[in-house]
Amino acid sequence: MALLEFAQGLGVTLRNMFRPPTTIKYPEQRRVLPERERGRHVLHRYENGLERCIGCYLCAGACPADCIYIEAAENTPENRVSAGERYARVYEIDMLRCIFCGFCEEACPTGAITLEPILDISDYSRGPMIYTKDMLLEPPRNLDDLAAEASHR
Amino acid sequence: MDDLVNITVDGLKMQVPKGTLLWEACQAHGIDIPIFCYHTKLGPVGACRTCLVEVEGMTKGPITACSTPVTDGMVVRTRSPIAQKAQRGILEFLLLNHPLDCPICDRGGECPLQDQTFAYGPGSSRYVEPKRHHVKPIVLGPTIALDRERCVLCWRCVRFTAEIAEDKSIVLLDRGDHTVVGTFQDEPYVSNFSGNVVELCPVGALTARKQRFNFRPWELQNRPSICPHCAFGCNINISVRKNDEVIRFLSRDNPEVDDSWLCDRGRFDFEFINSPQRLTAPLVRDGDAFLEVSWTEAFELISNRLRSILDESGAHALAGIAAARMTNEGLHVFKRFMRDVVGTGLVDHTPRPNLRLTPGQQQAFARLGRNLMPIAGLDDARTILLLGADPSEREPVMELRIRQAVNRHGAQLVIANPEEITLSPKASHAASYETGGLAAFIRSLTSALRRGPQGSNNDDSASALVRTYLAEGPIAVIYDASFPGTLDKGDAVLALDDFVEALRARAAVGTLPLLDAANSMGARDLDILPPDGWSSSVIDALLGPDSQVRAAILAGADLAAGAGEETLRRLNQLDLLVVQELFMTETARLADVVLPAASFAEQIGTFTNSERRVQRLHEAVPAPGVARADWEILVDLSQHFDNALPYAGARQIWDDIRRTVPAYAPVAFDSIGPRGVRIEETQVLESA
Ligand code: SF4
Numbered sequence: 001m002a003l004l005e006f007a008q009g010l011g012v013t014l015r016n017m018f019r020p021p022t023t024i025k026y027p028e029q030r031r032v033l034p035e036r037e038r039g040r041h042v043l044h045r046y047e048n049g050l051e052r053c054i055g056c057y058l059c060a061g062a063c064p065a066d067c068i069y070i071e072a073a074e075n076t077p078e079n080r081v082s083a084g085e086r087y088a089r090v091y092e093i094d095m096l097r098c099i100f101c102g103f104c105e106e107a108c109p110t111g112a113i114t115l116e117p118i119l120d121i122s123d124y125s126r127g128p129m130i131y132t133k134d135m136l137l138e139p140p141r142n143l144d145d146l147a148a149e150a151s152h153r
Numbered sequence: 154m155d156d157l158v159n160i161t162v163d164g165l166k167m168q169v170p171k172g173t174l175l176w177e178a179c180q181a182h183g184i185d186i187p188i189f190c191y192h193t194k195l196g197p198v199g200a201c202r203t204c205l206v207e208v209e210g211m212t213k214g215p216i217t218a219c220s221t222p223v224t225d226g227m228v229v230r231t232r233s234p235i236a237q238k239a240q241r242g243i244l245e246f247l248l249l250n251h252p253l254d255c256p257i258c259d260r261g262g263e264c265p266l267q268d269q270t271f272a273y274g275p276g277s278s279r280y281v282e283p284k285r286h287h288v289k290p291i292v293l294g295p296t297i298a299l300d301r302e303r304c305v306l307c308w309r310c311v312r313f314t315a316e317i318a319e320d321k322s323i324v325l326l327d328r329g330d331h332t333v334v335g336t337f338q339d340e341p342y343v344s345n346f347s348g349n350v351v352e353l354c355p356v357g358a359l360t361a362r363k364q365r366f367n368f369r370p371w372e373l374q375n376r377p378s379i380c381p382h383c384a385f386g387c388n389i390n391i392s393v394r395k396n397d398e399v400i401r402f403l404s405r406d407n408p409e410v411d412d413s414w415l416c417d418r419g420r421f422d423f424e425f426i427n428s429p430q431r432l433t434a435p436l437v438r439d440g441d442a443f444l445e446v447s448w449t450e451a452f453e454l455i456s457n458r459l460r461s462i463l464d465e466s467g468a469h470a471l472a473g474i475a476a477a478r479m480t481n482e483g484l485h486v487f488k489r490f491m492r493d494v495v496g497t498g499l500v501d502h503t504p505r506p507n508l509r510l511t512p513g514q515q516q517a518f519a520r521l522g523r524n525l526m527p528i529a530g531l532d533d534a535r536t537i538l539l540l541g542a543d544p545s546e547r548e549p550v551m552e553l554r555i556r557q558a559v560n561r562h563g564a565q566l567v568i569a570n571p572e573e574i575t576l577s578p579k580a581s582h583a584a585s586y587e588t589g590g591l592a593a594f595i596r597s598l599t600s601a602l603r604r605g606p607q608g609s610n611n612d613d614s615a616s617a618l619v620r621t622y623l624a625e626g627p628i629a630v631i632y633d634a635s636f637p638g639t640l641d642k643g644d645a646v647l648a649l650d651d652f653v654e655a656l657r658a659r660a661a662v663g664t665l666p667l668l669d670a671a672n673s674m675g676a677r678d679l680d681i682l683p684p685d686g687w688s689s690s691v692i693d694a695l696l697g698p699d700s701q702v703r704a705a706i707l708a709g710a711d712l713a714a715g716a717g718e719e720t721l722r723r724l725n726q727l728d729l730l731v732v733q734e735l736f737m738t739e740t741a742r743l744a745d746v747v748l749p750a751a752s753f754a755e756q757i758g759t760f761t762n763s764e765r766r767v768q769r770l771h772e773a774v775p776a777p778g779v780a781r782a783d784w785e786i787l788v789d790l791s792q793h794f795d796n797a798l799p800y801a802g803a804r805q806i807w808d809d810i811r812r813t814v815p816a817y818a819p820v821a822f823d824s825i826g827p828r829g830v831r832i833e834e835t836q837v838l839e840s841a
Pocket residue numbers: 052053054055056057058059060070088104107108109110111112113
């Protein structure tokens with residue numbers, strides 16, 4: 001009897017030896033993530049390049065981990081950053097505290113912040129895990145890029 | 154009991170005083186009715202109609218609760234279908250053209266319009282047409298910005314400038330649905346009290362320009378405190394953000410003092426607390442530069458050098474000057490350190506009236522101080538007499554109290570001043586005298602008074618004034634304790650004292666001095682003065698040409714600011730200059746040791762205001778770096794001497810103050826509630 005169970009167990013081992021591995025060689029290889037995966041946040045812009053975020057603190061208010069820190073400021077004709085009267089001068093997310101619940105995304109009245117399928121959020125110390133606005137913000141797209149994107153669709 | 158009427162609200166029977174406004178009656182019994190235009194300090198206008206309720210028997214439909222006095226037998230329904238429909242309708246109207254600004258609106262989170270709509274309004278809007286738009290924001294003046302789209306035309310700002318500050322700056326322009334708030338011909342709105350309209354505005358239409366977009370209300374905590382900018386002692390709330398940043402000062406209504414108003418200096422001058430330039434560690438001079446050291450190192454250095462100076466030259470080689478904006482606790486420990494630990498009597502406070510009084514004049518000055526009246530007593534005064542005093546400059550909110558006493562309580566205002574002052578147009582009588590002639594003017598009044606009822610029939614102006622305004626009490630005499638423009642201040646003190654005595658023979662009279670700093674009254678009561686009291690000044694002893702002083706401790710006293718060569722040279726010559734400060738002031742730059750002190754917002758303690766009301770400070774934010782309260786610094790320094798001071802906290806110091814200053818004896822630290830405790834005249838008399 002004991003021998004039979006032993007052989008059965010070994011059978012499982014043998015079967016799995018000939019399966020292709022489930023792990024991949026990250027980061028050289030990357031998995032295709034579901035489109036709606038809630039990974040790292042991205043701050044978006046409008047097509048005209050203005051930031052969507054109006055510095056309203058609603059995401060910070062909704063965040064159960066209290067990991068979003070904002071300081072707002074007023075747009076001026078010389079320095080127009082967002083579409084409204086107000087913009088986020090400072091926007092920081094502590095990725096170590098974020099629980100990726102997506103409440104910020106839900107709270108946002110302008111669709112400025114979304115959680116994107118980006119998973120590589122790691123570092124060797126805590127400091128760099130506080131993502132600042134320049135790390136979170138989409139790069140401004142110029143019109144050529146927009147045209148190129150459109151032609152790809 | 155005749156004055157009570159019976160009414161029924163939502164089935165609840167209540168008895169309320171006759172003439173009470175329906176809204177107030179309901180409020181007192183816990184029944185909430187939405188309001189916008191009504192404000193307890195401004196009175197009813199019935200402009201917004203938010204407060205509509207149904208009253209049985211009223212055939213004209215619902216009525217406004219905020220402007221209807223109760224009548225006997227009134228049966229009111231605040232939540233009946235008719236009332237609800239009316240309230241919902243009005244809120245829908247208010248929201249028709251209201252922008253969807255809540256996410257970026259500074260009121261969002263503490264907005265009555267949001268709250269009322271949530272509680273009483275319609276769930277959704279039926280309005281699909283494009284909304285009305287205005288240019289936004291409109292800059293109304295140096296301090297205030299206006300967003301016309303958000304305005305609900307409640308008139309509160311208009312009424313404040315018309316009734317309270319009486320500068321009539323903010324007005325309603327145009328008619329009907331074109332009505333907007335603005336200033337006449339777009340003149341800038343410049344006022345000493347402009348910040349109050351921001352707090353009054355029930356929506357985000359009026360904002361303080363320097364606070365726009367700085368915060369969201371829900372991340373603020375309000376901590377009670379006292380305005381540190383003058384001796385009036387207005388009550389404030391310090392709004393603190395999560396990162397311990399002070400965001401704004403709000404008024405914290407104390408009907409006895411500020412009656413919910415603040416002046417702009419008090420409201421907007423708080424940035425020094427957050428300043429990155431604050432001193433954060435003890436500094437010791439090293440040639441032309443300063444080195445950061447630990448507290449112990451600083452204390453050892455001070456105590457060693459101080460001891461050797463005292464051994465060589467005696468206690469008179471040390472002088473100490475404390476700022477009159479320090480807490481009572483700070484001042485008391487300062488005095489005890491100087492007198493009991495190092496043994497010098499050369500202590501003084503600054504700023505203070507530069508009086509040089511003879512012993513006789515000192516007695517007169519003390520008598521004057523004992524006649525102190527409560528600020529709220531202005532409302533009961535028949536005559537308010539301003540003798541060479543301009544409250545608008547020194548204690549601005551007193552100006553509003555005087556206006557209120559005149560407008561609402563029928564006081565007569567008599568102003569005696571060489572120049573026109575802000576309140577002059579308000580005066581029933583304005584008398585002028587030559588600059589420097591205050592004492593002579595007062596004496597003319599006194600002699601007219603002394604001539605008695607018959608004698609004052611003379612037709613000189615002083616007699617006329619006495620006859621018309623000083624015949625009956627209560628009379629409030631407001632004087633400036635610095636006697637600005639008067640050369641012989643001692644003489645003015647005598648004249649004033651004599652005048653008050655003469656007046657007292659005829660009528661009830663109280664005095665209120667205008668003082669220099671938030672705790673000037675405390676500094677007087679705690680006797681932070683040289684041994685001969687008001688007859689000399691330690692600043693002179695310290696800076697005079699034949700000064701014997703070799704070492705000085707200056708706690709918040711910036712003597713070098715704007716001073717001449719000679720002062721700087723004297724300060725530089727000192728063998729030891731210790732400065733306790735918030736900032737690297739000009740004086741601190743000359744110091745041998747600079748000790749970082751906590752500001753009023755960073756410590757527990759008390760201030761005594763100019764009506765002798767003791768009010769509590771709370772620790773709203775932590776002090777920067779290793780900075781400490783003034784008293785903590787001196788208690789720790791005293792550990793390096795033989796007679797170390799025993800205090801461990803503000804409470805303990807207060808108890809010691811009660812033991813040494815009899816007037817303060819009845820006031821237990823924990824009995825100082827949110828409105829403070831005023832020390833009555835009798836208590837001071839007993840102690841004298
Ligand atoms: S990301 Fe959205 S919710 Fe957060 S501050 Fe910006 S606009 Fe507001």
